[in-house]
Amino acid sequence: MTPKIREVWLDGSPEGVCELTDALRHALAGGQPVLPLNAKDPGAKALRDAMAPDQPVEPDTAVIIATSGSTGAPKGVLLSAEALLASANATYEAIGPHGPWLLATPPHYIGGLQVITRSIVAGLEPILHDGDFASGAEKMDGDAFYTALVPTQLVDVLDKGGPALEALKTFEKIIIGGAPLHPEVRERATRAGLGVVGAYGMSETASGCFYDGRPLHCVGFEFGDNQRIRISGDTLAHGYRLQPELTAECFADGWFETSDRGRIDEDGRLEVLGRVDDMINTGGVKVPATAVERVLISQFGVKDACVVGVPHHRWGETVVAVIVADGEPSIEWLRAAVRKAAGPAAVPKRFEFVDELPLRGPGKIDRAAVLRSLLSSGK
Structure with a gap:
């Protein structure tokens, strides 16, 4: 019998994060697939309806990341437990030992969801960011702990300084994703003593699959026509929810066609050109x-x-x-x-x-x- 999709509506509360963490833990172990949704988004109901949670789910799906994308057309990225776990394990291999994570980005997006996945892999619960990095750092325990931010969050901390900046200095690594980490911002962060790592990836690659321009060990890449970046490897999604034609267009022969152009810079790192x-x-x-x-x-x-x-x-x-x-x-x-x-x-x-x-x-x-x-x- 095909398992029914479990909807988790997130409102920013600790209770919602706990529910998602529990649901994700079961999904990664082969249980009910999870569809996380933003309860504060006026368009979330339409996005949920487009995911048709009452219809049978595609095989090997642990999580559906629902997004309206850049065109406004709803689509659901189908991620297996294997892809999510491969990404989490490769992240630890790239940045450091297992440790706790501060959840500071929305978990209905892949970046936040993977913070929870990495916490589960480490046998820990994610720590929910309450708007104060200093109090968040006080809740972290262990020799190495981590967080993931978007560039605007990083810039805000650099601009304001004070306790938040001092707190972020205690994190082993800070993954910066969701948008490009501009060189000037990276330089400011490095001068301030922050261990920032620029990530490139998307829902279809189970979050960041390049760190500081280098692919994770389980990720392959090449360039297609017009310098289009193509990605392969264990972290790939296996398609889009109820969209076989779009799936066939974007996923073929083990490769995913991104919408991005890129090149290799003089240091041998991937540079995303847009x-x-x-x-x-x-x-x-x-x-x-x-x-x-x-x-x-x-x-x-x-x-x-x-x-x-x-x-x-x-x-x-x-x-x-x-x-x-x-x-x-x-x-x-x-x-x-x-x-x-x-x-x-x-x-x-x-x-x-x-x-x-x-x-x-x-x-x-x-x-x-x-x-x-x-x-x-x-x-």
Whole structure:
């Protein structure tokens, strides 16, 4: 008999995390598959319905990570116990001995869920972050303990300093995922004495599968057309919930086709260049949005940035930068920095300043929502 999916609705409370931990522990041992959901998300019911929890679950599924993705279309990533455990065990091999974890990111996303998995592998309960890293560190016990953050959390701690920063210095390693760890932020963290590790991965790879540009021992990779990153190995999901055509398109012959472009840098590490579909075609010149964002974020006074291509009758698309600023950075200075680093075609034709950027997950900017906002405002 095919086991029914167990829904776990998470509201940020310790009780919800305990329920998910118990459900995940059973799923990893071959029990009922788990579907974690965010009780605070107005769209969660529609996402849950799209996962059809009353229908038979695909074989070998321990967890379904439900996501609306970058396009807004719901999909459920099917992860086996073997994939989740392979990722957790390879993580320990890469960063240090078994130890307790502070859960500081939402557990209905793969990054938070894997913090719980790693805790289970270590025979421990995850420690729930209550907004105070200092009190969280006091609850940790052992020679080595860990946490996983998104870059914005790290930047907030670096900016504020104080007890939170001192507490994070006591962690053996701090995995930074969900979005790129920019070199300037890494340098600040290293100078502050933090043991940060930049992770690249996704739900389909059971969380980070590259640490600091190096693949985990059970992960293989290659580059396909247009420098598209392809990944193989034990941490791979086995498809998408009730979407056999999408599964066949993305998973074939033991390989997963990511949506990201990459290359190997001079140190032999993977450098992620951005999404394949984030290329802006302006006047016949292709501009990688991520490359422009990387330049802008490295400039004084820029806390975050999103670069999009806005339709234009003459150029096809124009480059527009939407920025979260700390103070009033000089637009001419920003343009000069982009021109020098990425060429004249990459220079944004327009800058918009906002208080915050929309997110589609922890640390992930919703580029489509930024573009929709620009188009709806007539800008």
